[in-house]
Amino acid sequence: MRILVLGAGAWGTALASAASAQRQHAVTLWARDPEQARALHTQRSNSRYLPGIALPDGLSILGGPLRAVLEPGHSWDLIVIATPMAALRDMLHALADLPVPLVWLCKGFEANRDGQAWGLLGHEVQGQVAPQALSGVLSGPSFALEVAQGKPTALVAASAHATVRQTLVDAFHSPVLRVYASDDVPGVEVGGAVKNVLAIATGLCDGLALGANARAALITRGLSEMTRLGMALGAQAATFTGLSGLGDLV
Structure with a gap:
């Protein structure tokens, strides 16, 4: 499976590493900052967020403008958005037309926008900017460092689409990372x-x-x-x- 993880923070790096090391998927980790991407590639570690943790040899690193990894030369089976909640709307807007499952890791409510009584959840943001997307969320008790170290962890993959739930299980389920499916996104x-x-x-x-x-x-x-x-x-x-x-x- 070809997986693109957008966001090279602690959680994005840990999950990308787990999918690459445990499941042998073709995983690419994208960093917005080209300098960070170069450091990840040359040092084979994320010294900023996960010091001391070696990145799997099979994990690819890309950096720079997002459009570069969305060009026709790249093909993905799953895109994971590992950015803060504040960036989810912009990321979904940029990815809205792709016929690929879009899954986010961020937890929280979007900050109130004009005319809203309260902040929106991720699936509500997606409903506004990318209503046609096959989408889902991956969540649960998961310290990034422990996932990166290969310690036992369990997550829940939630989506209204059975195909997305199965894709997430296929992508990340392993002997040390258990992924359980749910249709209760809210x-x-x-x-x-x-x-x-x-x-x-x-x-x-x-x-x-x-x-x-x-x-x-x-x-x-x-x-x-x-x-x-x-x-x-x-x-x-x-x-x-x-x-x-x-x-x-x-």
């Missing part, structure tokens, strides 16, 4: 976004030495609120007891 996205808020609150609880009782109450009641918010946004309640809800929270 649920997976809400879980990934709201857990960040709850993680900060839990950190404050620990920092203030409020004790194990308060910590347990915060996590359980926070999970309940996450579930109610998700259901209001079209999610399935069961999703929040899985990898992208409870799993990502703990």
Whole structure:
């Protein structure tokens, strides 16, 4: 499988490395900064985000303008967007006309735009700028360093399209990286976004030495609120007891 990962941060680098090393796919990691791309290629490591982790020999590196990797000379079976949420709209706009599954890794809500009461989830952004795209999201409890080190990790691949879900499983599922399929895109996205808020609150609880009782109450009641918010946004309640809800929270 020919996979293009857009974004050479910690998570993009880790996932590209895992697909290249564990599944032997033809993976290309794209960095916006040409200097960073050259450093990745020559040093065979991402010293900025994952120091000490060697990149697989089979992982290709490209840098510079995005259009260079989208020209007819390149052909992809899957494109993974590993950029921050703030860049998702622009990336989807640039990729909108490609007949290739588009999957994002970012967690969160897009910042409020004019006329919006609240920020949009990734699939809502995609619905505005690339409604015809075959799309999905890959999420779950995943520290980039541990994935890059080959430590056991489980993720959830969510998409409204069965073909995209299967493509993600085929791309990344391995003995050390387990990928489970879901059709609940809103649920997976809400879980990934709201857990960040709850993680900060839990950190404050620990920092203030409020004790194990308060910590347990915060996590359980926070999970309940996450579930109610998700259901209001079209999610399935069961999703929040899985990898992208409870799993990502703990």
